[in-house]
Amino acid sequence: MSILHQRRLGFVLLALSLTVVLLWLATEVLAPGGWTACKLLLLACFAGTAPWTALSAANAVVGLAILLGAEDPPAFVLPALRQVGPGVPTLRTAIAVCIRNEEMGQVLPPLGRLLDGLEAAGAGERFVLWLLSDTADPQAVTAEEAAIVAFRTARRGAIAVCYRRRAENTGFKAGNVMDFLDRHGDEAELMLCLDADSEMTAAAVLRLVGCMAADPRLAILQHLVVGRPATAAFPRLFQFGMRAGMRSWATGQAWWQGPQGPYWGHNAVLRIAPFRRHCRLEPLRDGRPILSHDQVEAVRLHAAGWKVCCLPAEEGSMEGNPPALPEFMARDLRWAAGNMQYWDLLWLPGQSAMGRWQLVQAILLFFGAPLWVGVLLCGVLNAVSGDAAAVPGGWMLALVLASWSMLHAAKLAGYVEVLLKPALAARYGGRRVFLCGALAELGFTTLLEPVSVFNKAMFLLALPFGGRGAGWAPQNRADRGVSWADAARLLWPHTGFGLLVFGALALAAPAALAWALPLAGGLLLAIPFCVVTASPAVSAWLRAMRLAATPEELAAPREPD
Numbered sequence: 001m002s003i004l005h006q007r008r009l010g011f012v013l014l015a016l017s018l019t020v021v022l023l024w025l026a027t028e029v030l031a032p033g034g035w036t037a038c039k040l041l042l043l044a045c046f047a048g049t050a051p052w053t054a055l056s057a058a059n060a061v062v063g064l065a066i067l068l069g070a071e072d073p074p075a076f077v078l079p080a081l082r083q084v085g086p087g088v089p090t091l092r093t094a095i096a097v098c099i100r101n102e103e104m105g106q107v108l109p110p111l112g113r114l115l116d117g118l119e120a121a122g123a124g125e126r127f128v129l130w131l132l133s134d135t136a137d138p139q140a141v142t143a144e145e146a147a148i149v150a151f152r153t154a155r156r157g158a159i160a161v162c163y164r165r166r167a168e169n170t171g172f173k174a175g176n177v178m179d180f181l182d183r184h185g186d187e188a189e190l191m192l193c194l195d196a197d198s199e200m201t202a203a204a205v206l207r208l209v210g211c212m213a214a215d216p217r218l219a220i221l222q223h224l225v226v227g228r229p230a231t232a233a234f235p236r237l238f239q240f241g242m243r244a245g246m247r248s249w250a251t252g253q254a255w256w257q258g259p260q261g262p263y264w265g266h267n268a269v270l271r272i273a274p275f276r277r278h279c280r281l282e283p284l285r286d287g288r289p290i291l292s293h294d295q296v297e298a299v300r301l302h303a304a305g306w307k308v309c310c311l312p313a314e315e316g317s318m319e320g321n322p323p324a325l326p327e328f329m330a331r332d333l334r335w336a337a338g339n340m341q342y343w344d345l346l347w348l349p350g351q352s353a354m355g356r357w358q359l360v361q362a363i364l365l366f367f368g369a370p371l372w373v374g375v376l377l378c379g380v381l382n383a384v385s386g387d388a389a390a391v392p393g394g395w396m397l398a399l400v401l402a403s404w405s406m407l408h409a410a411k412l413a414g415y416v417e418v419l420l421k422p423a424l425a426a427r428y429g430g431r432r433v434f435l436c437g438a439l440a441e442l443g444f445t446t447l448l449e450p451v452s453v454f455n456k457a458m459f460l461l462a463l464p465f466g467g468r469g470a471g472w473a474p475q476n477r478a479d480r481g482v483s484w485a486d487a488a489r490l491l492w493p494h495t496g497f498g499l500l501v502f503g504a505l506a507l508a509a510p511a512a513l514a515w516a517l518p519l520a521g522g523l524l525l526a527i528p529f530c531v532v533t534a535s536p537a538v539s540a541w542l543r544a545m546r547l548a549a550t551p552e553e554l555a556a557p558r559e560p561d
Helices: 003-030 037-069 073-077 079-083 104-120 138-154 172-187 202-214 233-257 272-278 293-303 325-340 353-384 393-407 409-420 422-427 431-465 484-508 510-523 526-533 536-545 551-555
Strands: 093-099 127-133 160-165 190-194 218-223 268-271 307-311 317-319
Touching: 003 037, 003 233, 003 393, 037 073, 037 233, 037 353, 037 393, 037 409, 073 079, 073 233, 079 202, 093 104, 093 172, 093 202, 104 127, 104 138, 104 202, 127 138, 127 172, 138 160, 160 172, 172 190, 172 272, 172 293, 190 202, 190 272, 202 218, 202 268, 202 307, 218 272, 218 293, 233 307, 233 325, 233 409, 233 431, 233 526, 233 536, 268 272, 272 293, 293 307, 293 353, 325 353, 325 431, 325 484, 325 526, 353 431, 353 484, 353 510, 393 409, 393 510, 409 422, 409 431, 422 431, 422 551, 431 484, 431 510, 431 526, 484 510, 484 526, 510 526
Parallel strands: 093 127, 093 190, 127 160, 218 307
Antiparallel strands: 190 268, 218 268
């Protein structure tokens, strides 16, 4: 048995053990008083959520062990990193940026900094920048073209700046990329794929290209992506926890997935020849285009014998995050619609076992939402029926703590790593400042998660009956406030469901309110949460306090609000 197979077996055993622990605790909670149909349904819903919960915890345990025990964690899980030689890689690389109705004043400056860095490193002649537009609105096209002409005119470096616009948004981003490769793919060996809100440093890009040169079987090398310094409260708090969680999650996952890793569609370098050969995506059987293309592309490369790896290092690779709760919810639903299409792809022939598992993993990311709502509803019905008194408090506390800690294990592992590494904590302003940010983020997440889960559950339950989610719409990336009226129009179903749940408990089983509040209390506060986390005043206060600040923000010169 190879080392990689041993790792995978060990990981599966760890995840299964954690699943057993969760189901055992749930049984201990529900068994007193006898089994009823409601209890059995509750246990079934909870069992459906357990695989994702255990997977999250197992990735975090492995990731934290590597982050704390390995001298160089990224090189520990990515052997190609140790083979990168000195000097500038010689492979020709196209930097491809997909844009659609974007504010070019936000898109172009980070690209200018990247090009400056590559030219300063003596690598300018090996790169060319391509702006791949799917913008259709005539007014937006005019502004876009003018901004790119000005950007190109202002530059006198070695890196050429090219612009190409399609008249039709056929195939969305995947179609845009493949159309570009069909027309210009022979001009380079590699492509650095960036989104409109991506930002990468020259050092990070050269590291990726160096790894691709060191291992000719690498088809995609995906860099870890963290949030850009954010001014608005919502993305600031969200990405603080996301950053900690992704570091431990990606490290643990890279350890056992090895050369059959994920692709997230941007901030990654791909080898053009195999990508163009194997990743041309046909429509689904009903004619719909594949929405979440990136993981499908990775799975096809796995099956063809190519490596897809992740570099779990966060330095020099960033993206923007949704500026407020409405944009966050809309993004989640786009991803949910795309990931649910994987049901149609799961049993297609010619896929590796790991490829199929990654499609399952992507489905589980969203499939648990309606199951968690089922757990809550069955729990309320069980309490209202009079069985709440039979629930043993000690076992219930153990189950809640185990479920919560496993679901958030990756994030908690990231926080532990920072607190145990003085040099890393110093980049966040010290342990005390970092701990305050972590506690603020955990409070933010406690309110966000019930709203997000209920929103995804509504969407997924409506999807088989022609619900929304037919394609990718242009995205708002700019900070904005949210009015009380807009928040109420968006979130009245979430608030109404919360009032129904807690009203029933207050009338029939008030003792159960204490258990329900931390799990679903965010539904009652959905509307004020949406307004407050988009408030310019709250955002300015967080910036002034440097609460949940990233190392990049703290390293930059401080600007007055």
